Structures are given as structure tokens and as C-alpha cells.
Amino acid sequence: MAVITMREALNQALSEEMERDGRVILMGEEVAEYQGAYKVSSGLLQKFGAKRVLDTPISESGFAGLGVGAAMQGLRPVVEFMTWSFSMVAYDQIVNNAGAIRYMSGGQYSIPIVFRGSSGAGLQVGATHSHTPENWYANVPAMTVITPAFPDDAKGLLKSAIRSNNPVCFIENEKLYGFKGEVPEGDVLTTIGQARICREGSQVTLIANSASTHVALASAEQLAADGISAEVVDLRTIKPLDIPTILASVVKTSRVVIVEENKPFAGWGAQVAYEIQHRAFDSLDAPIERVTGLDVPQPYARVLEQAVMPSAERVTEAAKKTLG
Amino acid sequence: MASSGAKKVRSKEKPGNSPAMLPTLTPSERVDLLRKMVLIRRFEQKAAQAFMQAKIRGFCHLYIGQEAVAVGSISTLHPTDAIITAYRDHGHALARGMSSRECMAELFGKITGCSRGKGGSMHFFSKEKHFHGGHGIVGGQTPLAAGIAFAQKYNGTGEVTVCYLGDGAVNQGAFHEALNLAALWKLPVIYVIENNEYSMGTHQSRSSAGYPLVKRADGYDMAGITANGNDVDDVREKMWDAVQLARTESLPSLVEIKTYRYRGHSMSDPGNYRTKEEIAERKKESEPISMFKERLYKEKVLTEKEYEEIERQAVAEAEDAIAFAEASAEPEVATVFEDIHAPEDQIAEFRPPIGS
Incomplete structure (x- = not known):
């Protein structure tokens, strides 16, 4: 089994899921030309083109909501927050729109969207950049909240999250991007909801x-x-x-x-x-x-x-x- | 085109070699516009009565006075074009062709409502009719509209999205973020500001800097268009330009439509921020239904007798909707746990049963 970093595992998950499903798109700040602030999306622009890998302006509310609207129409967006600390700017879109449109509409819409990005403290970036918001989003009834600790789970859970027909907050931790572990080759999924x-x-x-x-x-x-x-x-x-x-x-x-x-x-x-x-x-x-x-x-x-x-x-x- | 500080639809932005012209409506199609406006008016009046009788609860924002905006603008769209709006959504839903019954039943909180009684007045939805809500947070629907338009463009459907918002929403950050994204990514979306002058009880002169509001299009290098919302023909004409721009060039625009609501912000609003005289004055000078009715009389496509019949049918439909809503069942309490998650089909279901 290959030993790779969490960052590489996440990249493989994105790449494989984009390969198998043309409805999957990736958008966020610096995900394309810059290759990702944490290099999670490295190479994806070159592989899938600018139609599917989109650099957004610094407008978390705008692009998170845009992702939800696209999901309402059947696309399967992966929306990257450079860090989850910035997701508070998009809180209304995540909670009221991703979190409630299916329910408020009496079940007419599916919202197959993954919000993901880094989180966490310990790297001396101060109060605004150090949040671990899993408890905030777990309070949203419709939300699935995933927080991987190892590269194999990061890959397997992200693949499952992208295939879910419901909104997922996929909360990575910045301290772990360089953490290495064994990751099985190929299309291996980790079941969501299992410790x-x-x-x-x-x-x-x-x-x-x-x-x-x-x-x-x-x-x-x-x-x-x-x-x-x-x-x-x-x-x-x-x-x-x-x-x-x-x-x-x-x-x-x-x-x-x-x-x-x-x-x-x-x-x-x-x-x-x-x-x-x-x-x-x-x-x-x-x-x-x-x-x-x-x-x-x-x-x-x-x-x-x-x-x-x-x-x-x-x-x-x-x-x-x-x-x- | 009414005067505006914003950029007009310029000729070079007009579609291709042979710009599609606004289709001339047949007399009966013109009468249908009036019919829809009258239906919305009577529906809303019946809803107001039911609210006073406590049959409708919560917030209930009426569209009375603004009917020409929804009816005129939606008449320029294909049935598969997307519509999304804010919480004053009854008029748009009816103009799009959702039934009076399903709308009234939603107000009554019945299982037969368009959102199965889970949305209420502010959250009407009909995916089948491409009516994507009904959104309760001011400006919150504007990024969604950009996303719907993004998907239309991504899939190459040729469809467009119309997003309605009130004049109070233009000062929300989400609106500006959405405009920027729409312009940057050339999305086929039309943002329509229904400017009824008041954001709840605050006149726009006390809430917004920079007039006219359509000038906000300038900052994003978008086409800005204004229309008279009391004149259904003017709304149609101006919206047509914007819709063509979206459909043929995949360019967004901002349309400011001047209108006025005759009722309070919601049914709970005592209306102390404006005088009865102001409302009477505005009704007298520019009531949209009377204005259009008189025009149709002059054009000899409508008689007073025919108008009476339109009124009679509208009242009958609104009464039927009330009767339907009253007769409909309350949702079973067990449905409270339905519609939270879509069934999974690419991975195994992973959620424990509710209540386990």
C-alpha cells in the first residue's frame, strides 16, 4: 500500500470523483491557478480545465450560495473554504440554504454539495484563523459533518461525501495535511458515520x-x-x-x-x-x-x-x- | 428606456445579427396578463382575510400593488426558465402558473401545500414549475440564483434565471457578491429589484445611498435597465432586453422596476411610517390593474362586461383555494421527520433511523 500525505489523499479523492462524474466541480479561492492554498487541489485545473475547477473571488457567501444553487440544479459542487474560519461569512448560505431548502420545500430538492477546507488552531495564526467549527455545523439538522484524522479516511470519506446526495461539511485540519499514512489504491470508500x-x-x-x-x-x-x-x-x-x-x-x-x-x-x-x-x-x-x-x-x-x-x-x- | 445612471443595454451587447424582437401578444394573451394580475390581487385579499381570522399564521407578506412586475416579467420567459425570489413570493408563484390551491394550502399549513406545509408564506417552492423559492433571508437568494444560472450554462440548456429581490436587499453583502460573480463568470441571470420604496418600514431615502439603485450595476460592468412596475407593458419590454441578453449572450443584467405596495410590509405591520394619503395618492395615479384595464378598453380588446367576468372568475378561484385549503388535511405529525435528507443512491444509507 502506498504511503502518502493527507494532502495527496484528498487530492486523489477529488481527482477520482471528478473523473467518474462530470457533474462534480471544484470551486474556491486559489483552487485553480495557484493550485490550492494548501495544495490539496494541485494539478486538478490542468486535468479537468477551467470549466470544472474554478478560482472564485474572495466572496464566501457568494460562492457558497452559488454552489448551493448549482446543487439544486443537479450539479455536485465541492466548495473549498481556504479555511473553515472563513465559512462564517457564508453561514447563512450553509445553514439556511444548504441546510434547509430540501426541508422547506417539502422534499423537492436534493442538495448534493460538499463544503471542505482546512481548520484548526496551533499554528499561531490568531483568533480569526483558528476555528474548529464542527460543533457549529453539527447543530444544523440536515448536515453531515466529517472530520478525518488519517490519510486513508480522508480519501475514503471525501469520496463518500462527494457521492452523498446531501450537504456535507468536510472539515480537515491544517496540522494534518503533511501527515503520512498508508492509503489503499483505487476506488475504496470509507463509510460515513462509523468511528x-x-x-x-x-x-x-x-x-x-x-x-x-x-x-x-x-x-x-x-x-x-x-x-x-x-x-x-x-x-x-x-x-x-x-x-x-x-x-x-x-x-x-x-x-x-x-x-x-x-x-x-x-x-x-x-x-x-x-x-x-x-x-x-x-x-x-x-x-x-x-x-x-x-x-x-x-x-x-x-x-x-x-x-x-x-x-x-x-x-x-x-x-x-x-x-x- | 427610463433614465438611469447605469449603463443601458448597448447595441453591441444585443444578440447577434438579428435581435429577437419582443413578441407581440394576441388580444387574448394580453387579456390573460390582466387575468393573472387580478387573480393575484384577489388571492392576496382572501389570504389577508384568512390571516385576520387566524387561519394563516406566522408572517404573511402580500403582493398587492406589485402585480404587474411578476406578471409582466414572467410573461417574457420560457416555462423552463428558472425563477427565484424573496419572501414576498405569492405573486411570482401564481404568475409562474402554480395553482391557487397549492399556494393557499401552504399558507394554511396543510399537507396539500406547495411545500407540504413546511415552508409557509415565505417559502413556496415548485421544482416542477422551475420556481425555486420563496427565500426568507433578505438577499440570501441572490447567490443561489447565480448558482442556478451557473448550472444552466454548465449544462448548456439555453435557459435563464430571473432573481427577484426587494429594494432593501441591495445593501446586503450577498447581493453584491452575487452580482460580481454573475458578471465575472458571465452567467445568464437577471436580477430584478422590485423597488417598492420601503424596506419594511424604512423609506429607501433612509436606507440606501446612491440613486437610482440600478446604478449598482455600473460597479460590475453589467447592463442596468429600469422599468415602470405599474405598467405591465413597460415591464415586458424592458425585461425582454434583459432576458435576450442572458439567453443569447449569457450576460447578466440588473433591472430596477419601480413599484409600490398598498398593504403593510407584512400583515403584522401597522404602517405608521407612511400616511394613508400617500397610499391613496399612489393608487390614484398609477394603480397597475386599472391602468392596464383602461388601456385594453381603449384598444377595444376588452369590454367592461368581460372585465366583470375576469373579476368574478378571480374571486371564485381565490374562494375555491380557501375552501380547498380549509378542507385539506393537516400534515401527519410523523411527516416532521420527512424531507430532511434525500435518499442515497451512490453510497449506502449511513444515518441511523430517526429517534434511535
């Missing part, structure tokens, strides 16, 4: 997504050094949540730490914690812990930002707390 156990363990379950999965895995190493066996569940999809996989792990370990980069108030971890206590209350041996981004706007200075981010040390400390 994966990326490390088996028996004493505590660490539930994470996206870049936080790697924080959880680092913590699991630290815990192992202290003789504690941690299981790491990578949710992969935030909505719909894979509740059966979560519960199976909780039943096994009886202790839970949720690791999420987004801010604590109504972060997705709050929903996961609710589901666990509601459905597996008797399995819990300790209160559920959450390690989140701290409830402050993202600061610039490295020492401050590192204090705000979830870290392996904070996760390890929380895990030990559940073990008493």
Missing part, C-alpha cells in the same frame, strides 16, 4: 476526532508507560455519531475522556457525554472528563496558544483522574 478504534485498550476510553485523535494517541503512549491501557476511538464523523462503537468501548473500559479542539460550551464532546450517560450510565465508574480548547479566543503567542490547545499531558491527567 474507528485506532488503539485498543481496557482501562479508559479516549474519544477524539481529527487532530485531537493524534493528541489522544500520544496520551495513550504516555499512559501505557505508566501501565495504563487506553483505548482510542477516532469518531471520523461527528454527525451522525457512531453511538454503538462509542458505547461498546465505554462498556469495556467504564471510563471516558473526550478530546476535542473546539471550545467547551456545547462542543461536540458535550453531546457525546450526554449520549454516554444517557445510554450507559451503569457502565461508568467515574465522571466523564472533557479536554477541550480553553474558553478563550485563540491567542497568538506560542506559549499562550499551547496552553489553550488540548495536549497529551492534559489528556493523560484527565485519564488518571477517571482512574482515581
